[in-house]
Amino acid sequence: MDIFKDEFNSLIELVEYFKEEKTCIQYLAAKRWGEKPCCPHCGGEKVYCFSDGKRYKCASCRKQFSVRAGTIFEDSNISLKKWFIAIYLITSHKKGISSYQLARDLQITQKSAWFLLHRIRYALGQCDLDIQLDNEVELDETYVGGKNKNRHWNKKIKHSQGRSIVDKVPVFGMVERGGKLIARVVTDVKGETLKDIIKQTIKETATLMTDEYLGYKGLEKMYKHYVVNHGAKQYVNGDAYTNTMEGFWSLLKRGIIGIYHSMTRKHLQKYVDEFVFRYNTRKLKEGERLNKMLSLCCTRLTYKNLIYE
Numbered sequence: 001m002d003i004f005k006d007e008f009n010s011l012i013e014l015v016e017y018f019k020e021e022k023t024c025i026q027y028l029a030a031k032r033w034g035e036k037p038c039c040p041h042c043g044g045e046k047v048y049c050f051s052d053g054k055r056y057k058c059a060s061c062r063k064q065f066s067v068r069a070g071t072i073f074e075d076s077n078i079s080l081k082k083w084f085i086a087i088y089l090i091t092s093h094k095k096g097i098s099s100y101q102l103a104r105d106l107q108i109t110q111k112s113a114w115f116l117l118h119r120i121r122y123a124l125g126q127c128d129l130d131i132q133l134d135n136e137v138e139l140d141e142t143y144v145g146g147k148n149k150n151r152h153w154n155k156k157i158k159h160s161q162g163r164s165i166v167d168k169v170p171v172f173g174m175v176e177r178g179g180k181l182i183a184r185v186v187t188d189v190k191g192e193t194l195k196d197i198i199k200q201t202i203k204e205t206a207t208l209m210t211d212e213y214l215g216y217k218g219l220e221k222m223y224k225h226y227v228v229n230h231g232a233k234q235y236v237n238g239d240a241y242t243n244t245m246e247g248f249w250s251l252l253k254r255g256i257i258g259i260y261h262s263m264t265r266k267h268l269q270k271y272v273d274e275f276v277f278r279y280n281t282r283k284l285k286e287g288e289r290l291n292k293m294l295s296l297c298c299t300r301l302t303y304k305n306l307i308y309e
Contacts, residue, residue, distance in 0.1 A: 004124045005290065006287055006291055007285070007287045008088070008142075008290065009088070009285070009286070009287070010286075011085070011088060013029075014084065014085065014088055014290075015081075015085065015233060016023050018080075018084055018178075019081075020030060021079055021080060022054075023032065023051065023079035023143075024079070024081050024084060025054055025067055025080060026053070027064075028068075028073075028080060028087065028294065028297075029067045031291060031294045032067060032071070032294070032297070032298065037049070037056055037271065039053045039056075039058035039060065039061060039065065040065055040070035040298075041058065041061050041063045041065065041069075042061040042063075042067060043057060044058045044059060044060035044061060045120070046058070046059035046060060047059065048078050050077065054066060054067075067255075068080075070298055070300065070303065071123065071252060071297045071299070071300070072119040072120065072123050072237055072299060073292065073297065074298065075298060078106075078108060080105045080118065082108070083116070084290065085105070085106065086102060086106065086120065086283075087118055087120060087290055087293050087294075088286060088289075088290055089102065089105070089244075090102075090117060090120055090274065090289070091198050091256050091277070091281070091286070091289040091290065091293055092119075092275050092286045094251070094255075094278065095202040095255035095258055095259045096255050096259045096260065096271075096275070097117075097258050098260065098261065099113040099114035099117055100113070101153045102117065103118070108259065112272070113136060115303055115306065118267070118270060118301065118306055119300050119301050120293070121270035121271065121272060121273055121274045122273075122299065122301040123293065123296045123297055123299055124273050124274055124277040124293065124296065125269070125270060126274035126296050126299055127238045127273075127277055127280070127292075127296055128180055128280065131180055131182065131201075132202070132203050133174055133175075133176040133179065133182065133199065133201060133202045133203065133271035134174055134176060134179075134202070134203045134205055134206050135177065135178075135179070135206060135207065136172055136176070136177045136206070136207050136209065136239070137175065137176050137177070137206045137208055137209065138172070138175050138177065138200055138208075138209045138210075138241070138244050139172075139174050139194075139198070139209065139210045139215070139216065139242070139245065140172075140173055140192070140206055140210070140211065140242045140245040140246060140249070141166040141170055141171065141172045141173070141186075141189050142170070142171050142172060142173070142252075142253075143169065143170055143171070143248045144170075144252075144253075144256065144263075144268060145167050145168030145169060146166060160203060163294045164255075167186060167270055170186050170187075170268065171183055171184065171185050171186065171252075171268070171272060172184050172186050172190065172194055172197060173248060173249065174191065174197075174198070174202060174245075175244050175245050175248065176206075177244060180202055180221055180280050181245075181248060181276055181279050181280055182276070183248070183252075183272050183275075183276050184197060184269070184272075185265075185268050185269040185272060189215055190215060191214070191215040191216070191218065191235075192219065194215050195218070195219070195275070196214070197220070198199070198201070202223070204222065204223065206222065206224075207223065207224040207225075208223045208225045208226070208238045209226050209227075209228070209239075209241060209242055210225070210228075211227065211228055211229070211230045211242055212227055212228070212229045212230060212231055215248075219303060221287070224240070225281075226238070227240065227241035228240050228241055229243065230301060248275070248279055248291065251275060251279070252275045255271075255275060256271070277293075
């Protein structure tokens, strides 16, 4: 059997291909190490494989390990087949998948599905960490949280209109037209906060497109900067517009309203990372997204760290 199969045009194909756990182990090993396993404990390259094909032993540190060691799959009793199905579903469903639905699909508990999904999101957040945006870049901010007008009269919050963060969480987004998108959950949308992120993420040669928000004032000293005045109902000014970024916000909020319904402030960045990954891999096929995700799996998130972070 060819363990380097990359094309999975449907969930049916994936399930049929990964019938046995041994196939999943071989596939993950091939994607993680290639032809030469490497010890996750000391980095040693002289490694022996046990006859069962599931365990390895390092000649340098003498420790045993499996292909799951040092990955999001470590210490999980869920089979790799179910893990691969979960990765396929979360990366291919445009608005994500809830832990309740995944629990039913995989026949596991909702708590296990919730933890599994968060570990996947944590790995997705490791994608494109060092990316630098260039060329034409749109900037915009949005706020995640319920609308005050939809709350019961005794739950309404005063002074929460507009860009208030009293009851909402701000998210700042940057997208290179035709390229990658970056979104960060921020503590506030003050000019100093946004400009620090912009300077770290966007090259000085880029051209910035924003709305008239005062937090962007002063960017013209560092970048070529064009503004559209949304307050005056101006949404396009020549080549200046923020419609690409606003389109992503629409996808994010449709997913929150339709699938996840609500999320806590401390976990919001992971959900944002999920939507960013799908956007940045929008030109890839489903099987290619699976392999892209497996290339990011060498990171660890324990349950204790997840709930107490």
